[in-house]
Amino acid sequence: MGSMKLVVTLIGAGLLLSGCQGSPDSRTVSPLHPDPLPSWNAGPAKRAITDFVERVTKEGGPDFVPPADRIATFDNDGTLWVEQPVYTEAIFTRDRVEELAAQHPDWKKQQPYAAVLNHDMKALATTGQKGMAQLLMVTHTGMTVEDFDNTVSAWIVHAQHPRFKRPFTQCIYQPMVEVLAYLRQNGFKTYIVSGGEQEFMRPWTEKAYGIPKEQVIGTQIKTELKNGAILRLPQLDSIDDGPGKPVNIARFIGKRPIVAFGNSDGDQQMLEYTTGGPGARLAVLVHHTDAQREYSYDRESKIGTLNKALDEAQEKHWTVIDMKSDWKEIFPPAGVQ
């Protein structure tokens, strides 16, 4: 799994940070200003990020942005963590159906549940969007927000990615974790703005990314106050994808971001909205180009389709991360959460 390489890199990074690297002449980074993005190779993507941050934080400079307006928004699936071969939330949904099936013997013969229980993807596909919505509602609603938080929290610590055989919260992108921390160190407020269901993310984003619950925006379902608690109702409210992302950014944050990272056509409007304001703006796409270490997909992929947004990125000179060449490491070292 490349863990030896990770260890070697970490030791190297540790030496660099502690100022113990070879002769002074070999230094590329001052020990007083260690590289904030050690998992990034030098290149246009890394330079675009650090140049932007230096410009907007330079007091008195032409591009200075006051801290209150330093808002950065990040898609989650495929931008901050792996979304292949299927969204993590789909695996959670499957696991929940299997767990709940014990209380629902009729599900063995009833679609869309039978398709999930029999791992019959073809039958599942024929149930269409209605089937998917039914699965989402039965696994995600009918309990309080606090109970759902507990359910997700219990699941996320033991569930594993089918290929990488590690918890999903260790299938986050180490270079992006560094970008989040780097931005926060420079006075930015970092937000997640994801198509994933909001309360599926909130239980673990603080620990994984350092992003607190109140800075996590996602697809929302309706809720009501009942017996002093917030009950989750089986009805979609706001779909936080495509044009829904700017709508929710305006509603939750009330400020136009100056930085946005995405990886798919579902992020296109968020990047357009971010770059649509005056002053310096940074729009970045994560391009999945590394089949060996992660996955390689874009225009033709059903999950994380990157087609129109890739064209627009080329036209408008948005920054496109080439995962294969720009990232030294993909995931955090094993065992680190």
Added chain:
Amino acid sequence: MGSMKLVVTLIGAGLLLSGCQGSPDSRTVSPLHPDPLPSWNAGPAKRAITDFVERVTKEGGPDFVPPADRIATFDNDGTLWVEQPVYTEAIFTRDRVEELAAQHPDWKKQQPYAAVLNHDMKALATTGQKGMAQLLMVTHTGMTVEDFDNTVSAWIVHAQHPRFKRPFTQCIYQPMVEVLAYLRQNGFKTYIVSGGEQEFMRPWTEKAYGIPKEQVIGTQIKTELKNGAILRLPQLDSIDDGPGKPVNIARFIGKRPIVAFGNSDGDQQMLEYTTGGPGARLAVLVHHTDAQREYSYDRESKIGTLNKALDEAQEKHWTVIDMKSDWKEIFPPAGVQ
């Protein structure tokens, strides 16, 4: 306007803060720990607030709450600023109707507009909730969020309270401004959770209260992404009052507050929700008891009705601020914004 008294008090506070007060024996407050709530008289309300903050911030103490969970929510109308004789937003709505009337000559004969233009409260009342909703929509929607922000920002600097003859942002309660700052100094995140329309508040809350836009939750109208901007549509979305307050707190913040301040029955569920969690909790009602310096009203008032929540406060020993005896000053010194 009592401005001399304000000046005297300010000079006194300034002397106290700079450590220049008389003999050491007369000190009631250490110069190293100046009173964080100088506009409050000593009494049970002030003590309840400072005792609570000391308990939850004492590391290793039985009531310690980590900073990430120090969430405090505040109603706005009647809790942070004056809501009598009518809500400030109603005055904005009236002024907007008068301004827009130039482009709508038909309004002179058409309700509910004619009632507003003729200052005919009786006729306005007969148009009922439908008339009110119509006025809200025509004055608050049909433009982008940024245009509405500019409209409110331009209005709020020159509009004046009919009785106090000062800008509405100087009709905020100085003792509450001190509570907000005191909580933030102690690691709290302070939020507004108000029945007022969200985007009517966001343009001025940072300057008036130190609360940034992203920590302002209010009644929301529907919006859509159009030509790269967020367009405000003439349709209510979420009513942030009564049970809607806990629902929106869960949606926006995702954490149960440990502190909540309100002043009316519309805040009752927010205070119940806040006190419904485990550990130390602080629920406070502002009771308007000072007809001379502000207003005196509670159970029978049409605006800011405080009836059921007052009963519950007495039963559950919530803190009730007696404005007349607890507050040395009501408003900030004239000229300060």
